[in-house]
Amino acid sequence: xxxxxxxxxxxxxxxxxxxxxxxxxxxxxxxxxxxxxxxxxxxxxxxxxxxxxxxxxxxxxxxxxxxxxxxxxxxxxxxxxxxxxxxxxxxxxxxxxxxxxxxxxxxxxxxxxxxxxxxxxxxxxxxxxxxxxxxxxxxxxxxxxxxxxxxxxxxxxxxxxxxxxxxxxxxxxxxxxxxxxxxxxxxxxxxxxxxxxxxxxxxxxxxxxxxxxxxxxxxxxxxxxxxxxxxxxxxxxxxxxxxxxxxxxxxxxxxxxxxxxxxxxxxxxxxxxxxxxxxxxxxxxxxxxxxxxxxxxxxxxxxxxxxxxxxxxxxxxxxxxxxxxxxxxxxxxxxxxxxxxxxxxxxxxxxxxxxxxxxxxxxxxxxxxxxxxxxxxxxxxxxxxxxxxxxxxxxxxxxxxxxxxxxxxxxxxxxxxxxxxxxxxxxxxxxxxxxxxxxxxxxxxxxxxxxxxxxxxxxxxxxxxxxxxxxxxxxxxxxxxxxxxxxxxxxxxxxxxxxxxxxxxxxxxxxxxxxxxxxxxxxxxxxxxxxxxxxxxxxxxxxxxxxxxxxxxxxxxxxxxxxxxxxxxxxxxxxxxxxxxxxxxxxxxxxxxxxxxxxxxxxxxxxxxxxxxxxxxxxxxxxxxxxxxxxxxxxxxxxxxxxxxxxxxxxxxxxxxxxxxxxxxxxxxxxxxxxxxxxxxxxxxxxxxxxxxxxxxxxxxxxxxxxxxxxxxxxxxxxxxxxxxxxxxxxxxxxxxxxxxxxxxxxx
Numbered sequence: 001x002x003x004x005x006x007x008x009x010x011x012x013x014x015x016x017x018x019x020x021x022x023x024x025x026x027x028x029x030x031x032x033x034x035x036x037x038x039x040x041x042x043x044x045x046x047x048x049x050x051x052x053x054x055x056x057x058x059x060x061x062x063x064x065x066x067x068x069x070x071x072x073x074x075x076x077x078x079x080x081x082x083x084x085x086x087x088x089x090x091x092x093x094x095x096x097x098x099x100x101x102x103x104x105x106x107x108x109x110x111x112x113x114x115x116x117x118x119x120x121x122x123x124x125x126x127x128x129x130x131x132x133x134x135x136x137x138x139x140x141x142x143x144x145x146x147x148x149x150x151x152x153x154x155x156x157x158x159x160x161x162x163x164x165x166x167x168x169x170x171x172x173x174x175x176x177x178x179x180x181x182x183x184x185x186x187x188x189x190x191x192x193x194x195x196x197x198x199x200x201x202x203x204x205x206x207x208x209x210x211x212x213x214x215x216x217x218x219x220x221x222x223x224x225x226x227x228x229x230x231x232x233x234x235x236x237x238x239x240x241x242x243x244x245x246x247x248x249x250x251x252x253x254x255x256x257x258x259x260x261x262x263x264x265x266x267x268x269x270x271x272x273x274x275x276x277x278x279x280x281x282x283x284x285x286x287x288x289x290x291x292x293x294x295x296x297x298x299x300x301x302x303x304x305x306x307x308x309x310x311x312x313x314x315x316x317x318x319x320x321x322x323x324x325x326x327x328x329x330x331x332x333x334x335x336x337x338x339x340x341x342x343x344x345x346x347x348x349x350x351x352x353x354x355x356x357x358x359x360x361x362x363x364x365x366x367x368x369x370x371x372x373x374x375x376x377x378x379x380x381x382x383x384x385x386x387x388x389x390x391x392x393x394x395x396x397x398x399x400x401x402x403x404x405x406x407x408x409x410x411x412x413x414x415x416x417x418x419x420x421x422x423x424x425x426x427x428x429x430x431x432x433x434x435x436x437x438x439x440x441x442x443x444x445x446x447x448x449x450x451x452x453x454x455x456x457x458x459x460x461x462x463x464x465x466x467x468x469x470x471x472x473x474x475x476x477x478x479x480x481x482x483x484x485x486x487x488x489x490x491x492x493x494x495x496x497x498x499x500x501x502x503x504x505x506x507x508x509x510x511x512x513x514x515x516x517x518x519x520x521x522x523x524x525x526x527x528x529x530x531x532x533x534x535x536x537x538x539x540x541x542x543x544x545x546x547x548x549x550x551x552x553x554x555x556x557x558x559x560x561x562x563x564x565x566x567x568x569x570x571x572x573x574x575x576x577x578x579x580x581x582x583x584x585x586x587x588x589x590x591x592x593x594x595x596x597x598x599x600x601x602x603x604x605x606x607x608x609x610x611x612x613x614x615x616x617x618x619x620x621x622x623x624x625x626x627x628x629x630x631x632x633x634x635x636x637x638x639x640x641x642x643x644x645x646x647x648x649x650x651x652x653x654x655x656x657x658x659x660x661x662x663x664x665x666x667x668x669x670x671x672x673x674x675x676x677x678x679x680x681x682x683x684x685x686x687x688x689x690x691x692x693x694x695x696x697x698x699x700x701x702x703x704x705x706x707x708x709x710x711x712x713x714x715x716x717x718x719x720x721x722x723x724x725x726x727x728x729x730x731x732x733x734x735x736x737x738x739x740x741x742x743x744x745x746x747x748x
Contacts (some may be wrong), residue, residue: 002344009543053082054089054129054164054173059136060438061160064445067179068150072141072179076162079128085130086166093139093178094118096159097148103420106443109159110176112433118159121145123679129631132708152185155489156453157446167385168232177439177445184490190452190460192421192484193401195273195283195385197362198308199324199468200259200290202564204575205555232695247292247322247345247555255295262302263294266463268471270300273308276315279481281492284318285385287324287361288346289555309352316494319346319356322554324366324468325561327384331375332516334743335525337534339379342558360415360495363387364563365467369515373414374407383499384412385465394507401463404503405511415498418463420447426466427479437479444483452489461498462490468563494693496497520737525576532583533557542670545617553583589614592623592668593647595682600632600690606651611668611678613642621676623650624667631660639671657687 030370074093080086096118100106101623108114121141129135139162148158157178164173251259256573262269269290276282291308294301320344330339347358359382363372376384381403391414393399398478403414418432418557424444428435432443464484485492490602536553540546556579593610599609621640625634633655642648652666667679 001282002722003610005615010306027555027601028358036367040067043466049361050174053084053166053726054086055434056162056164056173056175057436058162058175058439059178059433059436060178061179061442064441064483065182065183066146068184068489070145071143071144074139074160074162074177076137076139076175078126078137079134080129080131085128085133086172087128087373088125088167089129089172090123090139090165091139092107092123092165093121093141093165094161095121095146096161099156099181100160100446100450102454103447106157106178106446106450109178110443112174112176116159118161125127139507142167142703146182148181150183152372155182155185155187156180156449157442160442161477175439178442180442180445180449185747187489188446188452188459189488190462191497192462192464192490192500193283193493194281194316194484195285195415195463195465195495196276196423196482197320197466197468198269198272198284198286198290199320200269200287200293201255202572203261203289203323203559203562204255205250205293205552205559227677228362242645247289247349247552250552251293251297255293256301259294259301260298263300266302268469270304271472271474272341272470273304273311273475275477275481277307277311278478279485279492280315281485281494282481283318284312285318285320285360286312286351286356287320287322288349288351289323292349297511304416305352309354312352312354312356315568316496317351317354317356318360318495319351319358319531320362322346322349323360323558323562324564326449326520326563326566327361327375328364328366328372328517329521329526329561331369331372332514332520333523333530335526335530336375336378338526338561339375341533341560343379345554345558357382359383359417360385361497362468363390364517365566366471366517367512367515368414370405370407371514373412373511374409377409377412378405382413383415385415385463387467388417388422388465390414390511391416391508392419396711398505399508400501400504401461401498402501402503403508413499413503415463415465417463418447418451420460422464422466422542425464426470427476428476428480437476440476440481441483444480445487445489448484448487448490461493461501461647463498476678505738517566519569520574521560521565521569521576525573525580528580529560529576529583532580536583536586536675539670539676541687542590542619542621542676543615544620548617549586549615553586556583588622589616589617589666590621590677592666592677592680595666595680597683597736598685600654600656600684600686602656604655605652608649608651609637609666610647611640611642611650612647613644616644617678618643621668621670622648622673623652624669624673625652625654626667627662627684628664630658631658631663632656632662632664632684634664636669636673654684654694656688658686659688660686662686 045212053079058074059077062073063070066072076091078089078091081645089097094117096109096116100109105114109116122139122145126135126139126141132176148154158181159176160175161174163171166172177728181211186525197632197711255677261267264270276284286308291305294305321339322345322373323342325339325342326385327339343358352357359380361376361381361383362385365387368384368390375385390481392403399416401415401417403416404411421444423431424440428440428443432439448462451462483488533553540549543549553661560572560576560579591612591614593612595609598607611621611623613619618641620639622639623637627634635653638651639653640648640650662684664684665679667675
């Protein structure tokens, strides 16, 4: 009988040891030992699968960061969404004193997937809750009852939950968040950079150009007219730089209406700007084309552009390439020259008279690929902001904002936003269903705490970068941004700080070499836009007024590349086709008048060709004639200047060599000999005149006879009749004396 008694303690020993270990671990990691809840059931993960009748919204957690000696107050709003009333609901506040060690554990606390429930700190009975009724409840816990350890290394998040039970003790509602515990002492800080994009709707500038320019469809497919492309924007109070002639600042009526909606109170652009103005530490990435369009649009848009110019003072600002081109579209269409053009336009125009960096690009929506990053390196960019779904850490290991990626053209720097922190700013419901501004703040601080704790000894760089289409909820956004700037374990820093720090070389998900999205502009269309622009700019060399001829051409070529057009690919493709035609039409005003068949009967006589200039600028050209047979020769004409809207006669000398009939091609060329318009073709009947030929033959025969006569004379010598006989000097009769006298001794 004694043997079982001696064995009983032996069997109980593991249980006792386990209980001791649990109690000890609670003291080490969290504070006081857990106290079993009484009077109410423990929450369970199965509640997640049940439609509970009471919605619980946590409205406030005070203080946001809990320190020793602070009482904790959690304010909640209860609303009975069920069909039955609850006579005496019980509201309990619980805490999990064990500190989470990974960001995944934060998620498991919120979704209750871990099964951890925590210990109850306090309960209240707020009174009856009828169907559809709402109650506001404050749950306050004195500092002495919170039970967290004051060890300095114990700082960080602790799970909080608010549970509601009905009259029968069944779960009726629940909500979870975090308390942030900070004992005495200093803690490391993460460097957080916030970059807000300011980009507009799909742009539809009026087509610029000469007499053949047409109208551009608006965002809804309707054609636009009225505004003159290339118009100088109205000067803004902030002193906007003058607009180059290659930019067409003439938004369509549809775009102007969209800008008015976006810049009025409650509109996306107004909300983002107002949020930025609340803190000078927030960086802005601005499309200068948006600002230029706003300056010539409605009253709200113009006021927004003016306010933007003021807000940029003293703030880190990045000028996106003109019209915010989709980097993936440009990369897959081999449109590097178009991207360089967009960068140059942004650099030339500026933003509100302020200096802005142009070497940071922003990729479009979706996952990025190495070909896109390679394009950025080709055009000299310092970094590319990518989407949070790219280059994420592998295995849950925290990473820095900067990632150096190898591409075919070399290593390129990517700036990777933190997915969770960015979502907490822009859409906290996607992180925590039922989230409020208060819970978004508490989760933000919890995430930052774990980011800081799991980092190296060096401060960690974190980037928060919303998407282009983000329309802020002012209350939530301002609360989260305030938390980022005032958190004990984070501080706001410029984006350039993250750019200046090295990649931590942590393992990240690899990028594909090329990954095209179905809503991208087709590569062939990108090339068509690039070719039309390049050809037209080369054509402009024939005039001394190229700015007039090229007004708006760069803007037109870049407009269909905009990221904003991803939302309407059909309209974008139609717009691109029209703009390619419009750019080509700029070269269609110059022509060579038709030439009738010619009879060429004179040698080296100039023939005149008529060059007609229907362009809005004077041009300097030549006429080149190319016979297809050698029986007719021709020279290129001298350079001739033809006034705008005029016609000029251009002489070209033809050289007939033999009788023939020959097809002749005539072209109008630039000074380098490149054709600049459609040429003319005619037939020349070449028949040099008999008179000209006879004269040439007789002249040739006379010349031959003269030469033969000279040769004959030289060879035969002089004749006898011409003094060929020789006589001695003594036999010759003396000459008579001068004056007629005869010398003595000589017979007369």
